Amino acid sequence: MTLTPLPRPATTAGRRPHRRTALVLAGVLAVPLGGGAAAADPVATTAPVVSCTDAPTGFASVDALGQPGTTGGAGGQTVTVTTATALASAAGSKDPMIIRVAGRIQVSDMITVVANKSIIGVGSTAEITGGGLQLGSTTRPGNNVIIRNIRFTDAEDDSISVTNKAHHVWIDHNDLSDGYDGLLDIKRESDFVTVSWNRFHQHSKASLVGHSDNYPADIGKLRVTYHHNFFDGTDQRHPRVRFADPVHVYNNYYRNNALYGIASTENAGLMVEGNYFENVAHPIHVGYADSAPGRVVERDNLYVGSGAPETAGTVVEPRTYYPYTVDPPATVPATVSAGVGVGRVCQ
Template sequence: MRHRAFTAAIIAVVVSISTLVAVKAAGAAVATADGFASVDALGQNGTTGGAAGPTVTVTTAAQLADYAGRNTPFTILVQGRITFDDMITVVANKSIIGVGSTATIDGGGLQLGSTTRPGNNVIIRNLTFVNASDDSISVTNAAHHVWIDHNDLSNGYDGLLDIKRKSTFVTVSWNHFHHHSKSTLVGHSDSWTQDVGYLKVTYHHNYFDGTDQRHPRVRFGDPVHVYNNYYRDNPLYGIASTENAGVLVEANYFRNVAHPIHVGYDRSGPGRVVERGNIYENSGAPQTAGTVADPRQWYSYTLDNPATLPTTVPAGAGVGKI
């Protein structure tokens, strides 16, 4: 009897561990959005995604488009490689989460919201995006409360991650950007002044790994908070603040970045930048100008020692790590 009881106990422990591993592999590890995505505003208290609805697993583009476009909350687990062209529209109250470390969106991208169906309260985690025919992820059409976390983005056609057209309260965390030129844009264009007053975005613990530019490139957003990111071998520039954007750049690590921070870029007018506590290894001097609102007016945060980022960010960013 003792032997049977002991065996049953061992089996129970193994089952519990296996269940925990499976849950984490599905991207459902206990975690909540921080930064601007955590703010109580615009009728939404933080970013919860599809937590209020059922969980489904998808393996095809048709299934993904179906659940992503439904008008009720869903947690959508992506399993394996899904190949399609163009963009799938994601509407409000969705979590799209990769299973394990192999879930991939190949050839297409995700667009949060349309002009008639908003993409508010959306979470995208643990997915590899590759070979997008347009943007890999487009946060647009006044989407708010969006959390983009622990993804791998590379080899797209246009931007890997664009945030624009009155979108706001967005957090971009622990993503690996690589093998691409235009990484992440905030603000549609110099002439799209409707973005003024929106585009509140937090970037933290992202790995900008050899990408050329836009880490981010910001128009109008105020404030955009860029902290504890690791920049390595970015040949054009790190961050650009333009068109009166307000960007706070703090406690990041720049390695081999000749132009870590621009005030104004190309034909765009100058923005505002406050920088503090950054490390510039074999990198140029940052440009700064003006003042920027303190993000602590909206949320609290704790800075990591930037000297640790070349180790901790590559080890923690990307897929299979939540």
């Protein structure tokens, strides 16, 4: 059905005071560490599901733009880093590299990640705090990057920024909370991205797709898949999308999202299917704030204690790009709660 949108605020709450954090200067370990025991996770209500998948599904799996899916730093040197200086050096290397993050690393601002990198947390205690990761710069692209099994906290800007035409990016099994701006933003002509099995919590703005209403260069780009993520009490942007077609949102768990679940704007096309919305008054918006309406096709979602979705128009079928299987939406809360976040991937 199509509903008349309710009035919406042009600005949103939840931004935290900007703060600066000192850069830690210490060493790097050149050999991998063994995986640690998984820490207790209040999200999991059953035994944690451990993923041994080394390749994404969704848009990051697509052979396009000269890249055969997303392989990250496969074939490159493996290093284990314990400081911001070592992480920045490895992430900025011109060579393919598998970078293992061990323990808690405090950074300042954004660390630039360039092409052909896998950044993977060791065990269940890897954390990047105080800053975040930016994929690529205007002169050094951040293509073919994998980020897995890391806790991101207290970023002074975005926790993860996929930007500057980065393509083939897989963001999987991370825990993102308590940042300053967006926890995960995908923008500026980036493309072929999969966001899977992440937990977003203790924050307002979860995930933006599309830089601004005044950046039409994103048209024809920003193809993103979101699947099996837990948007746990975050207020908005799960995702909020401009221009992209299609963005595929399936089998995600939405719980207690105060402002809205998903928003499609500026003629973006979203396929929303097999998701579970719990206590979300506005699960899907067509248009938001000052942004023009987008398009949404929704099918086989569950709305428990939630409002009715807005829909409009037609959307490109994701199956024209890749195969996928949608879990029954009633199973999503248990499956996602048991499987998201850190400590649940093979080491």
